[in-house]
Amino acid sequence: MTESRPVTDLLAITALDTERYVAGAGWDQNPRLFALVDTAELMEREPHLREQMSGPDLMPGALTALEQDDLPPTSHLESFLGRLSWPEAVMGVALAVERIVVPPEAERGLPEDPEKAVEALAAHPQREDVRLLVAVHRDGRSICLLRQRAHDSDDQVAMGSDIAPGLVHALRATLQD
Numbered sequence: 001m002t003e004s005r006p007v008t009d010l011l012a013i014t015a016l017d018t019e020r021y022v023a024g025a026g027w028d029q030n031p032r033l034f035a036l037v038d039t040a041e042l043m044e045r046e047p048h049l050r051e052q053m054s055g056p057d058l059m060p061g062a063l064t065a066l067e068q069d070d071l072p073p074t075s076h077l078e079s080f081l082g083r084l085s086w087p088e089a090v091m092g093v094a095l096a097v098e099r100i101v102v103p104p105e106a107e108r109g110l111p112e113d114p115e116k117a118v119e120a121l122a123a124h125p126q127r128e129d130v131r132l133l134v135a136v137h138r139d140g141r142s143i144c145l146l147r148q149r150a151h152d153s154d155d156q157v158a159m160g161s162d163i164a165p166g167l168v169h170a171l172r173a174t175l176q177d
Helices: 010-023 039-045 047-052 077-082 114-122 165-174
Strands: 032-038 063-067 090-101 128-137 142-148 158-160
Touching: 010 032, 010 063, 010 090, 010 128, 010 142, 032 039, 039 047, 039 063, 063 090, 077 165, 090 114, 090 165, 128 165, 142 165
Parallel strands: none
Antiparallel strands: 032 063, 032 090, 090 128, 128 142, 142 158
């Protein structure tokens, strides 16, 4: 058995907290987008929030995730992200999105119609439902979290920097000037 080490990177802590928040709403969610702001600056602007903060939330460099409500519905997440930009006060961004994962052989012989292809993949007996939470910081750091529906537990969330490289790249682009 491997020994787990405590997470100390503040971006990772924020990502884990945000992923748990999203997981609390269950499965079959639309994508959810969060601006990551410096907690100290947020406390300066909104002192009444200080009562809700503790521990790592108040460390220098800590980030707070602010959900961006009323996202426009889109079937093309990548094109939506391509039009997105953030003001300088936003230090990072996080995106939670659900995906279907199938073995590579399941993609052979799919219908050419995109909607029918998605239906075929969704009905595949070896499909896995997963939720990704990808967080990036203006300084270039990133963290990806993956939760499987079949192992839906906070202690079963995988963490890595290269789980979803396409989403990392797309989110980093939203932070460029």
